[in-house]
Amino acid sequence: MAILEVKNLSKTFGDLKVLKDISFNVEQGQVVAIIGPSGSGKSTLFRCINMLERADSxxxxxxxxxxxxxxxxxxxxxPSKILRQIRLKIGLVFQNFNLFPHMSVMQNIIEAPTHVLKQSKKEAKANAEKLLEKMGLEEKAKSYPCELSGGQQQRVSIARALALNPEILFFDEPTSALDPELTGEILKVIKELAKEKMTMVIVTHEMAFAREVANHVIFMDGGYIVEEGDPEELFGNTQNERTKQFLQRYNN
Amino acid sequence: MNFDDIKNVAEILLQYLPNTLKLFAWTLVLSIPVGVIVTWLKKCRFKPISWLTNLYILIMRGTPLMLQIIAVYYAIPMLMAGARKSGADNWFYTLLGKINTRDENYMFIALVVAFVLNYAAYFAEIFRGGIESIPVGQYEASSMLGMTKMQTFFRIILPQVVKRVIPATSNEVIVLVKDTSLANVIAFAEITLKSKQMMNTYSSIVPLFVAGVFYFIMNAIVTVAFVYIEKKFNYYK
Incomplete structure (x- = not known):
């Protein structure tokens, strides 16, 4: 079953058509990487699906x-009731984490479970502890975000999103605010989640990262999906001229 | 002036210090919540309300507090005089007629009204700056987690705003301590008025210095209090 279906999505900012007739599906357990040059519309697509922006049609x-x-x-x-239900099925990990600075790691993670899902504090805490363990951060529960490294903050924000038990997890350039050395930490976590059949969509600039983690790649340019397919196929043996050109620039 | 005179001055000022403190405390306690309401009105999506609020802020910050005190204090006597001239006889003027403008309480209420109107405008701008300085990512993260607008504001935004507005607020509170001296313009019996009177009695400028020391001590206490509050919020960046 497709968890996410996007059909003929279009979005215009003023005179600028940013998304032109975008259609794709994400199946249960798939890890999809969306790649493309700056201005290709991948961020807008991401924001439309996550209700941070409203598409035109x-x-x-x-x-x-x-x-x-x-x-x-x-x-x-x-209606907003349905939108709220959908909201809770989608987890979102931001490029610059957007953790709540005035709350400890534990409070960050249990805030939504206790106040949105109305779980008991005990239940939410037990669940958060499991998530922190999974992220290798069990000792950081009492720390504040400003005391953590970028990679640690990003892992907390993944735990925060997972605490709501989403059916699909979105990553907005999860490694671009991080030191290249810290990228490995996030890669490990995403791979771990992929093993558990977590459905994920990752917008990224890092081709090596996309190639390693994704089992489906979408290449966007100029508001269109130029090509999509298996990562080995797309990265190693694309027949599309535009994709070739883009990948070549990256490899140099 | 000898030491005993100075002691005498200090003792008299100490008797009137509660008046200064009363004005300070009432203004502080009322102008902060009023300031929050003004911020909210200014951010109102219904434009006329937002414009009127801007006009109010412009006037309050653009004219001297001393003039505002005089204006508020004399507003009721002037309206009464106008009513007598025009021979109006409705409930509003009947109500005005019941107010005794020579009453101490009336004077104090007029002062608090003028101070609160003025300080709320400043606080409103401080709070607005604080709210607008919170990154949009905090709102996006809250919405991603399914939080309502109320939850987002009270649980995520407001606690961070409080931390950010403390330094600007401490400035404002320090100025308020000194601004209470403006109440002497309508002969409210606070320490500046009394020290001016004693300056005449003693033909000396020393009573003013003594009053200055009083303000200085009050502000030293305010400063220490704010250092403590800032420290309390230092557990995160």
């Missing part, structure tokens, strides 16, 4: 719930 369906459809060329969004 098209359809987005998240595990059977319609977030938006298009009727008579106008986008129709689901």
């Amino acid at each position: 098209g359809e987005i369906t998240v595990s059977g719930l319609k977030m938006m459809t298009t009727e008579k060329n106008k986008a129709v969004f689901a």
Whole structure:
């Protein structure tokens, strides 16, 4: 079953068409990497699916719930109750983490479970401890975000997103604010999650990272999906001229 | 002036210190919540309300507090005089007529009204700056976690705003301690008025210095208090 279905998605900023008729699916357990040059529309696509931006037309369906459809060329969004349900099915990891600085690591993770899902503090804490262990941060529960390294902060933000038990996890350039040495930490965590069949979509600038972690790659340019497919195929043996050109520039 | 005279001056000023402190405390306690409301009105999406709030802030910050005190204090007597001239006889003027402008309480209320109106405008701008300095990522993260707007504001944004506005607020509170001296303009019996009177009695400038020492000590206490509060919030960056 497709967890995420995107159909004919379009978005315009003023005169600039940023997304032109984007369609793709993400299946349960898939790890999808979205790559492409700056300005290709990958961030906007990401923001539209995560409801940080509203698309102009098209359809987005998240595990059977319609977030938006298009009727008579106008986008129709689901009632806010449904949007809230969808919101909780999607986990999001930001480029610059966006942890809550005034809360400890533990508070960051249990904030939404206790106040949004209304779990008991005990239950949320037990779950958070498991997540921290998984992230290799069990000793940092009482620390504040400013006391952690970038890689550690990013792992806390992954734990925070996972605490809501999302069906699909999105990463917005998860390593671009990190030291190249710290990228490995995040890569390890994502691989770990992939083993558990977590469905993930990763927007990234790092080709090596995408190649290593993804089992499906989408290459975007100029608001279109130029090519999508198996990472070995796309990175090693693409027939598409535009993809070749882009990858070549990266390899140099 | 000899030492005994100075002691005498200090003792008299000490008697009137509660008046200064009362004005300071009432202004502080009321102008902060009023400031929050003004911030909220300024950020109101219904534009006319936001414009009116801007006009209010412009006037309060753009004119001297001393003039504002005089204006508020004389507003009611002037309205009463106007009412008498025009021979109006409605509930509003009847109500005005019941106010005794020579009453100590009336004077104090007029002062608090003028101070709160003025200080709320400054606090509102400080709070607005604080709210707008919170990165948009904090709102995005809250929405990603399914938090409501109320939860986002009270649990995520506000605690961070409080930390950020403490330094600017401490400035404002220190100025408020000194601004209470402006109440002498309508002959409110606080320490500046009394020290001016004693300056005449003793034909000496020393009573003013003694008053200065009083303000200095009050502000030393305010400063220490804010250093303590800032430290309390230092557990995160």
